Amino acid sequence: MTLAALLQPRLLSLRNVVRRDRLRAVTVTGLVGLFWLACFLLFTRVLGYFHGLGTFGPFLTQRLLALLFLTFFGVLLVSNTVTALTTYYLAAEVTPLLAAPLSYRRLHHARFLETVVASSWMVLLVGLPALLAYGVVYRAGPLFYAGALAVLLAFLVIPAAVGVLITTGLVLVFPARGTRDALMVGVGLAVAALVVAIRFLRPERLADPSALVGFASFLGAFGATGSPYLPTTWAAETLLPLLGARPGEPLFYFGMLASTAAMLFLTSAAVVERVFLIAWSRAQTGHVRAGAAERPLSRWLAVLVRPLQGPSGCLFAKDVTVFLRDASQWSQLLLVSALVGIYLYNFSALPLGDGTPLALAMRDLATILNLGLGAFVTTAVAVRFVFPMVSLEGHAWWILRTAPVPLAQLWWSKFWIGYLPLVVFAELLVATTNGLLHVPSLVTVAFLLTLVPLMAAVVSLGLAFGAAYPRLDTQNAAQIATGFGAILYMLACLALIALVVALEAWPVSRLLCQARSIAGVAATRTAALLALAAVTGGGTSLGAFWVAKRSGLRALARLGGT
Amino acid sequence: MIRLERLQKTYGALVAVDDLSLEVEPGCVFGFLGRNGAGKTTTIRMMVGLLEPTAGTAVLGGHDIRRAPEAAKAVTGYLPDHPFLYDKLTALEFLRFVGGLYGLGGAEAGRRARLLLEEFGLGRMAGELTETLSQGMRQRLALAAALVHRPRVLVLDEPMVGLDPEGALELRHLVRRLAGDGVTIFLSTHSLAVAEELCGRIGIIDRGRLVIVGTLDDLRARAGSNDGSSPSLETVFLDILHAGGDGRA
Numbered sequence: 001m002t003l004a005a006l007l008q009p010r011l012l013s014l015r016n017v018v019r020r021d022r023l024r025a026v027t028v029t030g031l032v033g034l035f036w037l038a039c040f041l042l043f044t045r046v047l048g049y050f051h052g053l054g055t056f057g058p059f060l061t062q063r064l065l066a067l068l069f070l071t072f073f074g075v076l077l078v079s080n081t082v083t084a085l086t087t088y089y090l091a092a093e094v095t096p097l098l099a100a101p102l103s104y105r106r107l108h109h110a111r112f113l114e115t116v117v118a119s120s121w122m123v124l125l126v127g128l129p130a131l132l133a134y135g136v137v138y139r140a141g142p143l144f145y146a147g148a149l150a151v152l153l154a155f156l157v158i159p160a161a162v163g164v165l166i167t168t169g170l171v172l173v174f175p176a177r178g179t180r181d182a183l184m185v186g187v188g189l190a191v192a193a194l195v196v197a198i199r200f201l202r203p204e205r206l207a208d209p210s211a212l213v214g215f216a217s218f219l220g221a222f223g224a225t226g227s228p229y230l231p232t233t234w235a236a237e238t239l240l241p242l243l244g245a246r247p248g249e250p251l252f253y254f255g256m257l258a259s260t261a262a263m264l265f266l267t268s269a270a271v272v273e274r275v276f277l278i279a280w281s282r283a284q285t286g287h288v289r290a291g292a293a294e295r296p297l298s299r300w301l302a303v304l305v306r307p308l309q310g311p312s313g314c315l316f317a318k319d320v321t322v323f324l325r326d327a328s329q330w331s332q333l334l335l336v337s338a339l340v341g342i343y344l345y346n347f348s349a350l351p352l353g354d355g356t357p358l359a360l361a362m363r364d365l366a367t368i369l370n371l372g373l374g375a376f377v378t379t380a381v382a383v384r385f386v387f388p389m390v391s392l393e394g395h396a397w398w399i400l401r402t403a404p405v406p407l408a409q410l411w412w413s414k415f416w417i418g419y420l421p422l423v424v425f426a427e428l429l430v431a432t433t434n435g436l437l438h439v440p441s442l443v444t445v446a447f448l449l450t451l452v453p454l455m456a457a458v459v460s461l462g463l464a465f466g467a468a469y470p471r472l473d474t475q476n477a478a479q480i481a482t483g484f485g486a487i488l489y490m491l492a493c494l495a496l497i498a499l500v501v502a503l504e505a506w507p508v509s510r511l512l513c514q515a516r517s518i519a520g521v522a523a524t525r526t527a528a529l530l531a532l533a534a535v536t537g538g539g540t541s542l543g544a545f546w547v548a549k550r551s552g553l554r555a556l557a558r559l560g561g562t
Numbered sequence: 563m564i565r566l567e568r569l570q571k572t573y574g575a576l577v578a579v580d581d582l583s584l585e586v587e588p589g590c591v592f593g594f595l596g597r598n599g600a601g602k603t604t605t606i607r608m609m610v611g612l613l614e615p616t617a618g619t620a621v622l623g624g625h626d627i628r629r630a631p632e633a634a635k636a637v638t639g640y641l642p643d644h645p646f647l648y649d650k651l652t653a654l655e656f657l658r659f660v661g662g663l664y665g666l667g668g669a670e671a672g673r674r675a676r677l678l679l680e681e682f683g684l685g686r687m688a689g690e691l692t693e694t695l696s697q698g699m700r701q702r703l704a705l706a707a708a709l710v711h712r713p714r715v716l717v718l719d720e721p722m723v724g725l726d727p728e729g730a731l732e733l734r735h736l737v738r739r740l741a742g743d744g745v746t747i748f749l750s751t752h753s754l755a756v757a758e759e760l761c762g763r764i765g766i767i768d769r770g771r772l773v774i775v776g777t778l779d780d781l782r783a784r785a786g787s788n789d790g791s792s793p794s795l796e797t798v799f800l801d802i803l804h805a806g807g808d809g810r811a
Contacts, residue, residue, distance in 0.1 A: 294652075294654060294688070294689060295655075295689060298652065298654070298655050302658075302668055306668065310665065311663045311665070313662065313668075314658070314661075314662025314663060315662075315663075317659070317662075318648065318655075318659045321651060321655060322648060322651065325691075326650060395644075395646035396646045396648050398612055398640075398642055398645075398646070399647075399660065399707070401612050402610045402611060402612060402635055402638070402640045403635060403660070403663035404631075404632040404633070404634075404635040404636035404663070404664060404665070405632070405663055406632060557614070
């Protein structure tokens with residue numbers, strides 16, 4: 001069986017998906033293209049800016065290239081380790097391959113290619129426009145672009161091979177499912193730490209040339225510790241001379257990169273060939289505690305849901321249990337916590353306190369936008385936790401549909417589980433950031449009131465889009481949250497939030513003026529403005545909630561299950 | 563107890579189930595046979611409320627699945643051909659959850675769950691996540707879930723799949739016992755031996771149409787055993803299907 005034959009099912013599936021749903025294919029391609037273009041323009045602009053900064057500008061861009069490769073390497077290493085666990089040891093399609101007259105070496109090659117593609121596409125999405133931007137800024141010749149492709153190819157193989165070796169080692173020692181859960185939480189922690197670290201580098205200082213000295217010394221220090229034994233150094237040292245940035249030995253470094261990639265690939269093939277059946281067999285054996293005892297979580301939840309009447313209690317207990325035992329949800333929680341921390345830090349770092357008219361106007365603008373931003377951050381959380389709710393029922397949806405529970409009750413159960421934490425989260429977020437902006441309490445009250453129906457609409461939309469675009473084939477919430485339906489959901493929420501903010505902008509700006517200039521006057525006017533804000537924003541949100549609820553129920557009714 | 567009234571399901575030009583009517587008496591085990599793709603699972607999914615019929619309806623325990631779906635579902639237990647469960651729930655939690663869905667109180671659901679786990683040989687796995695159970699154990703757990711609320715109607719879609727010989731034997735005993743207790747059982751199966759052994763009445767569906775329904779003797783008679791011998795159900799089944807549905811009910 002050739003490698004092409006082994007990859008055929010995946011390629012044919014992709015072709016069939018594109019053929020069946022051209023609109024989705026075109027939309028996704030368009031969105032990816034837009035993202036790619038935005039990355040390219042951003043990199044071109046940033047690199048162009050640095051490049052023009054006198055003598056140490058080119059030094060900065062060169063160091064940034066090494067930093068970029070180092071970041072990619074870290075991400076790829078983690079991503080490949082997690083992906084290899086699934087593609088080699090947990091994927092259902094491995095079983096027929098094992099039964100087929102196929103050597104383990106060939107199976108390794110097919111799975112390896114799948115691992116590389118599955119874990120590297122995101123890096124390519126950012127890495128390719130970045131390298132292209134380098135070429136444009138440095139006016140590089142065609143040799144650079146050819147070199148960049150060759151470097152990327154070799155560069156992607158190294159973390160993939162290391163990831164396969166790590167995964168195989170882990171599976172030989174630990175149960176596969178436990179390993180996967182631990183890796184997922186580890187990835188969440190690593191990504192959260194990376195995001196926080198990047199933010200605390202305070203990249204906004206780079207807009208101020210006087211602050212660049214500190215950043216340059218950071219990069220210099222980074223460069224000084226860049227080991228000549230690291231593939232990231234070899235990749236950067238291959239490309240910099242090809243860019244014409246400085247002389248070097250690109251052939252030598254590319255040789256290092258390519259030969260290491262080849263050596264690691266062959267090593268992973270040899271190891272997998274030798275131990276695959278043992279590792280696969282171990283991976284199929286779950287960690288069984290062999291006990292009839294009830295778990296503590298189960299007991300606590302039973303007490304907690306006792307006041308809830310009928311099926312609502314058991315639906316709530318089930319959803320909470322499944323959520324708490326799902327490692328992918330924990331991983332997402334960590335990431336969301338990091339992003340919220342950064343969001344709050346950003347508000348505390350806004351330079352709005354000098355009392356000038358411009359600063360006041362900026363504060364007013366930030367205040368009005370804060371409602372939208374807070375709602376949007378909450379929507380980003382909803383994409384990860386509310387949108388996947390229906391999909392996470394998975395093929396077990398038949399259990400709910402054949403039970404004597406009205407569809408509306410199922411919908412309400414999902415709604416409350418999503419709505420209560422989200423509305424509290426949104427209220428706390430907006431109240432805190434308004435506090436940091438020293439926003440008058442009346443405006444904060446108006447915002448907090450607006451969020452009550454707005455979040456209901458956001459959750460209702462999440463359930464509607466989640467039911468209309470279910471992904472019953474995966475149990476990974478993070479994966480579900482990156483699908484086509486999730487993108488549409490985000491766009492719909494963005495449109496709704498923008499509309500609500502636009503409708504409330506005028507009454508809120510009047511409230512702000514009033515709070516600043518004529519304190520204690522015109523209570524009726526204040527009440528009227530508050531009412532106007534509540535009616536316009538609230539009415540729009542309730543309308544969206546109702547429409548989304550109807551669509552959601554219809555979509556749920558169409559879901560078959562089993 | 564079970565009545566299908568002119569049930570129909572179409573997907574565009576494709577007629578998956580065509581004008582299917584039948585009735586099953588209380589306490590009867592009804593065997594539903596047919597080739598792959600004949601329309602058995604589609605019929606069952608319409609019966610239990612997983613699929614909206616294009617026309618017609620199913621009445622279970624006196625309740626119309628389209629007009630009073632909750633009432634019909636409350637008296638029905640269902641085991642699908644591939645029973646997917648919640649991976650992150652333990653066997654005990656799963657049964658208690660299903661019991662709760664069917665209106666059992668917390669304590670009663672717990673008692674029923676423990677009883678059924680013991681009855682189905684899963685007692686020592688009660689605290690295990692269902693994702694760690696073998697296929698056969700999951701099948702038994704799903705069957706236990708179908709019985710947790712003591713249904714009056716039981717719809718089983720290929721229940722023998724994934725069971726070991728011992729499990730299959732226990733299931734046959736269980737079906738007989740439940741029927742003896744007055745539970746009406748609608749059993750879809752590819753195993754003609756199982757149908758022959760368990761089913762009081764049998765219906766054969768082909769290309770969406772019910773081609774024959776009756777007792778095993780009726781089927782033998784209609785298949786036309788000219789030599790006076792008593793042909794097996796397998797022979798009858800093949801004769802009827804090859805005859806192109808001549809013996810339509």
